[in-house]
Amino acid sequence: MPGIWDKIATIDRRWIYFLMALSILFPTIFVFKFPVEITVEARQLYDAIDALPDSSIIMLTFDYYPSARAETEPMSKAALRHMFSKDMQIVTLSNIPLGGPTMAENTTREIAMEFNKVYGVDYVNLGYKANYVAVMQGMASSIESIFPTDWTGTPLSELPLMLKVKNYRDISFIYVVADNATVDYWISIVNAQYGIPVGAGVTAVSAPKMYAFVESGQMTGLLGGMKGAAEYERLINHEDMAMRGMDAQSMAHFTIIFLVIIGNIGMFVMSAPKSRIGTKRD
Amino acid sequence: MKRTVPLLTAFLSGLALVVSFFFNPDRIFLGDIQEVVLQWMTIIGGFALVLGVHSIIKVNMAKVIRKDSEWFYKLATVVSVIVMALPAMLPNSWSPLFGNGQGSIYNWLFEYVDSPMMETMFAMLAFYIASAAYRAFRARNTEATLLLITATLVMLWRVPMGEAFLRLFSDKLPDYINMFVMNGFNVSVQRGIIIGAALGGAAMSLRIILGIERTYMGKN
Numbered sequence: 001m002p003g004i005w006d007k008i009a010t011i012d013r014r015w016i017y018f019l020m021a022l023s024i025l026f027p028t029i030f031v032f033k034f035p036v037e038i039t040v041e042a043r044q045l046y047d048a049i050d051a052l053p054d055s056s057i058i059m060l061t062f063d064y065y066p067s068a069r070a071e072t073e074p075m076s077k078a079a080l081r082h083m084f085s086k087d088m089q090i091v092t093l094s095n096i097p098l099g100g101p102t103m104a105e106n107t108t109r110e111i112a113m114e115f116n117k118v119y120g121v122d123y124v125n126l127g128y129k130a131n132y133v134a135v136m137q138g139m140a141s142s143i144e145s146i147f148p149t150d151w152t153g154t155p156l157s158e159l160p161l162m163l164k165v166k167n168y169r170d171i172s173f174i175y176v177v178a179d180n181a182t183v184d185y186w187i188s189i190v191n192a193q194y195g196i197p198v199g200a201g202v203t204a205v206s207a208p209k210m211y212a213f214v215e216s217g218q219m220t221g222l223l224g225g226m227k228g229a230a231e232y233e234r235l236i237n238h239e240d241m242a243m244r245g246m247d248a249q250s251m252a253h254f255t256i257i258f259l260v261i262i263g264n265i266g267m268f269v270m271s272a273p274k275s276r277i278g279t280k281r282d
Numbered sequence: 283m284k285r286t287v288p289l290l291t292a293f294l295s296g297l298a299l300v301v302s303f304f305f306n307p308d309r310i311f312l313g314d315i316q317e318v319v320l321q322w323m324t325i326i327g328g329f330a331l332v333l334g335v336h337s338i339i340k341v342n343m344a345k346v347i348r349k350d351s352e353w354f355y356k357l358a359t360v361v362s363v364i365v366m367a368l369p370a371m372l373p374n375s376w377s378p379l380f381g382n383g384q385g386s387i388y389n390w391l392f393e394y395v396d397s398p399m400m401e402t403m404f405a406m407l408a409f410y411i412a413s414a415a416y417r418a419f420r421a422r423n424t425e426a427t428l429l430l431i432t433a434t435l436v437m438l439w440r441v442p443m444g445e446a447f448l449r450l451f452s453d454k455l456p457d458y459i460n461m462f463v464m465n466g467f468n469v470s471v472q473r474g475i476i477i478g479a480a481l482g483g484a485a486m487s488l489r490i491i492l493g494i495e496r497t498y499m500g501k502n
Binding site: 016019032065070102109130138151188211230254264 | 328330420422438476
């Protein structure tokens with residue numbers, strides 16, 4: 001007869017999937033609402049934007065794929081709400097061909113409507129151009145040379161906001177929301193070479209690398225994963241998707257930790273000599 | 283000729299950007315060469331995308347015509363490419379359904395088909411990670427145990443419920459994790475990796491500019 005630990009060690013993985021699904025669904029019915037503590041890095045990003053004069057021009061990049069939307073879109077929305085509430089003017093673009101400009105368009109329009117902002121005057125979507133290293137470097141001398149038109153094909157010369165924005169010198173802050181390595185280039189090309197402050201919201205998996213840039217002062221603040229987005233939502237006093245997702249993420253983390261502990265106990269019990277754990281021998 | 287022209291192009295483009303970076307382009311003979319080279323880079327990047335679309339249609343259509351195994355999926359790929367791309371390329375002035383703005387076919391397909399499918403695929407990772415963590419994340423030796431403890435602490439620290447749990451032991455514990463694990467051990471290791479990768483990148487760029495590294499031109 002196999003013991004309990006043998007059974008647990010050879011458990012069908014579908015039970016693990018079921019446990020995981022339950023742990024994510026459970027908080028949608030029973031809301032815990034544990035307080036979201038603000039990290040130093042999130043506070044730094046918020047303070048940097050908040051300290052900018054009203055009506056400053058900000059570049060917001062949507063450098064993420066739709067797959068990472070659950071983590072990154074709340075960051076974009078929270079940032080847009082913060083910026084529009086201070087009447088800042090926003091230039092959006094994307095270095096991701098697969099859906100980046102569309103997400104920039106839809107998300108910005110949605111938040112702009114909340115604040116009655118007008119396209120072309122308060123915000124512009126430049127869209128996507130291939131080869132992001134060349135795009136970042138090229139915009140230093142002339143944005144129009146890289147993006148002659150906006151995402152929908154309107155020449156930049158016909159957009160009132162873009163008459164004021166010729167290159168990085170006219171931008172006060174660059175806020176990068178990304179799920180990939182484009183952040184590295186925003187720092188090494190745009191911040192290092194042209195001195196424009198860069199802050200970022202990235203997926204939890206890429207956040208550890210970014211701490212090095214925050215520590216060195218090359219990056220002004222950082223949001224890591226959905227928790228980072230939730231922190232920003234708390235800072236702007238507008239609870240949204242990230243705050244709602246915190247309970248599910250908490251439960252998922254606890255489930256994984258529980259599984260790791262059970263797995264390790266099982267390993268120790270099964271690897272111990274049988275006499276030591278009191279099993280009868282024939 | 284087949285090799286000399288690409289080598290010369292790479293050398294001159296690289297040299298122009300390096301010289302423009304170190305010297306004021308207005309004061310030397312290069313003028314606005316940097317801007318021109320960068321414009322060319324984005325244009326070539328655009329053509330590379332067109333080449334990618336051509337390649338995906340050509341490869342998949344060949345398999346559909348030959349009725350290879352699972353040809354139906356190849357057909358679905360080709361149809362998807364055309365259905366997404368064609369309405370987006372047609373001018374919006376013809377119909378609000380064309381182009382890529384709000385209310386267009388492309389926008390609808392992206393929001394309600396493409397994006398949910400990609401998000402679903404990514405979300406499934408949570409289940410695989412749970413299963414993999416259960417089977418593989420074991421304290422087999424000292425290094426693995428250290429990794430296990432650190433990962434558990436960071437996982438607790440990254441969620442509000444975990445943070446509240448850590449505060450049961452000490453109010454300062456979450457701050458210590460941020461200070462010593464993320465801004466301590468993590469930053470020192472990440473810096474080493476970043477500096478190493480940057481040096482490797484610089485060396486590789488130099489090899490390409492000088493024509494030592496030629497693998498980008500293919501075998502022949």
